[in-house]
Amino acid sequence: MAPSETLTAERILEATEEVLRRHGPAKATVVDVARALGVSHGTVYRHFRTKATLREAVTKRWLDRTSQTLARFVTEDHDPETRLRHWLAGLFEAKRKKAGGDPELFATYSVLAEEAGEAVSDHIDELTGQLTEIVRAGVESGAFTVADPAVAARAVFQATGRFHDPSYAREWLKPGVEGEFEALVELLVRGLR
Amino acid sequence: MAPSETLTAERILEATEEVLRRHGPAKATVVDVARALGVSHGTVYRHFRTKATLREAVTKRWLDRTSQTLARFVTEDHDPETRLRHWLAGLFEAKRKKAGGDPELFATYSVLAEEAGEAVSDHIDELTGQLTEIVRAGVESGAFTVADPAVAARAVFQATGRFHDPSYAREWLKPGVEGEFEALVELLVRGLR
Known part of the structure; x- marks a missing residue:
């Protein structure tokens, strides 16, 4: 992610949808989402505290x-x-x-x-x-x-x-x-x- | 099966249902049905030519x-x-x-x-x-x-x-x-x- 862009919940959800589309629901992980955004998975977890929360939000x-x-x-x-x-x-x-x-x-x-x-x-x-x-x-x-x-x-x-x-x-x-x-x-x- | 009893299609279907109940649809076989009736599987096949036909009939x-x-x-x-x-x-x-x-x-x-x-x-x-x-x-x-x-x-x-x-x-x-x-x-x- 370019440092000038703010990581919003909406951007994480967009990336999550893309990761789900690519990997399917069984294989998609938070690490995949973080990688797609160019951030650490800790950064994603600051917005969505668990993988289940992220999946429910998307x-x-x-x-x-x-x-x-x-x-x-x-x-x-x-x-x-x-x-x-x-x-x-x-x-x-x-x-x-x-x-x-x-x-x-x-x-x-x-x-x-x-x-x-x-x-x-x-x-x-x-x-x-x-x-x-x-x-x-x-x-x-x-x-x-x-x-x-x-x-x-x-x-x-x-x-x-x-x-x-x-x-x-x-x-x-x-x-x-x-x-x-x-x-x-x-x-x-x-x-x- | 007692020799005096005639093996009707209906009796085979009854036995098939019982076998399905016991073994589940994935595991139930024609051999199980024949065994439950005390006949050879060839006898069952004379009434129902394939396993698929038998399953459809039941x-x-x-x-x-x-x-x-x-x-x-x-x-x-x-x-x-x-x-x-x-x-x-x-x-x-x-x-x-x-x-x-x-x-x-x-x-x-x-x-x-x-x-x-x-x-x-x-x-x-x-x-x-x-x-x-x-x-x-x-x-x-x-x-x-x-x-x-x-x-x-x-x-x-x-x-x-x-x-x-x-x-x-x-x-x-x-x-x-x-x-x-x-x-x-x-x-x-x-x-x-």
């Missing part, structure tokens, strides 16, 4: 990218039903892009996510929170008629698991998957009305 | 037990919406029983099912066929209003994957899972109406 960063992509659908200038459709299509699209665009990195993060129980459940809470906001707006506008927006949002999130849970990634490239997704969204939107 | 038998359990909900004497609710609850219940009652056998069959692509897709076709019949009856009675019963049935089956796909078996024992299942069924029934 997983969180990866998951946050999806939540940030979706956040704009919560507040966009459309009626709640359209926002819901855009949000669900956006989630499917984001996952497919991650899985198809860089399959090795996707497989790596799928392994990391298995370890990072808390980061994953926080992520799911954040996503269902976004969905709840849209469903609540729909109830307020009269477009939806469900009794409990949070319960309905969780049901919608779970119902669409086939189109965002990484364990189904193999299904996302099959012919007909678009039609299956659309039929499911249609059924769920009808259920919320 | 997997199909295991899957068929679920379809047979559910078939009665298709024709039972209730309105279509009730039949749909019973069928979905019956599927979740059957899967939970299999997973919870004999976890080792369930894990064994989950491995076998990964190999037996065709038996599994036939099974899924049979289940969605049963669901389609119920949805079609609902459309005919005016209880449901979907355009294509087969498309809607497939969407309902996929939407409830979390409550029947073996890869989610860990979730089935968590507190609150019943409430999640009911909220989802409610949303789907509303969507069909």
Whole structure:
């Protein structure tokens, strides 16, 4: 690392992702990350106290990218039903892009996510929170008629698991998957009305 | 085997299941099955020409037990919406029983099912066929209003994957899972109406 550059947590996470991509989750070490940054491993440990903390932080960063992509659908200038459709299509699209665009990195993060129980459940809470906001707006506008927006949002999130849970990634490239997704969204939107 | 007993395919499949339970899918051999029956392995091969054929047949038998359990909900004497609710609850219940009652056998069959692509897709076709019949009856009675019963049935089956796909078996024992299942069924029934 050039001495003029400051070693931020973000730069360490970037390097960690690159090391994970190259070595895979089983072999990547903190020493590899330090070497990639041209610093000692002690320097990395000053930012992330254990290897597990570093792995959890990089997983969180990866998951946050999806939540940030979706956040704009919560507040966009459309009626709640359209926002819901855009949000669900956006989630499917984001996952497919991650899985198809860089399959090795996707497989790596799928392994990391298995370890990072808390980061994953926080992520799911954040996503269902976004969905709840849209469903609540729909109830307020009269477009939806469900009794409990949070319960309905969780049901919608779970119902669409086939189109965002990484364990189904193999299904996302099959012919007909678009039609299956659309039929499911249609059924769920009808259920919320 | 006592000489008076006839060696039927069914008896071989029973013995195979027992051998799989005892040795696990990685170690179970046709020789083990023959030994359990007190016959030569050649006798087993006269019924099932390869080890793969035998494994596929025993997997199909295991899957068929679920379809047979559910078939009665298709024709039972209730309105279509009730039949749909019973069928979905019956599927979740059957899967939970299999997973919870004999976890080792369930894990064994989950491995076998990964190999037996065709038996599994036939099974899924049979289940969605049963669901389609119920949805079609609902459309005919005016209880449901979907355009294509087969498309809607497939969407309902996929939407409830979390409550029947073996890869989610860990979730089935968590507190609150019943409430999640009911909220989802409610949303789907509303969507069909």
